[in-house]
Amino acid sequence: MAKSKSTFKIRSRFKGDVATIQCQITHPMETGMRKDKKGNLIPAHFIQKFTCEHAGDVVLDTELNTSVSKNPYIKFKLSGAKEGDTLKLHWVDNKGNSDSAELEMKSRRRKKK
Numbered sequence: 001m002a003k004s005k006s007t008f009k010i011r012s013r014f015k016g017d018v019a020t021i022q023c024q025i026t027h028p029m030e031t032g033m034r035k036d037k038k039g040n041l042i043p044a045h046f047i048q049k050f051t052c053e054h055a056g057d058v059v060l061d062t063e064l065n066t067s068v069s070k071n072p073y074i075k076f077k078l079s080g081a082k083e084g085d086t087l088k089l090h091w092v093d094n095k096g097n098s099d100s101a102e103l104e105m106k107s108r109r110r111k112k113k
Helices: none
Strands: 009-013 016-024 049-054 057-063 073-081 086-093 100-105
Touching: 009 086, 009 100, 016 049, 016 086, 049 073
Parallel strands: none
Antiparallel strands: 009 016, 016 073, 049 057, 049 086, 086 100
């Protein structure tokens, strides 16, 4: 069975031993208060929990709710990281859906003109 496409887009950048992690998750993040074209309420569907692990330690553990916009963007800094380290990211939504991703951290280099 083929694995579905990841909901994660992840990037890392380094400045010394501090990595800046940028993550966008494809998710509808419905509040349960919006109506469709026929006037029916669209059921709530949102990410409840987001976690990130580095070197076996949980470095980010957060609960999200309906106030977060569609396709949430999460950015954070991580001290003590180095290029080649692996980050593990995971989310779970209120319907029991989930996704995980791993990132081998690299610094994106800008091309010189």
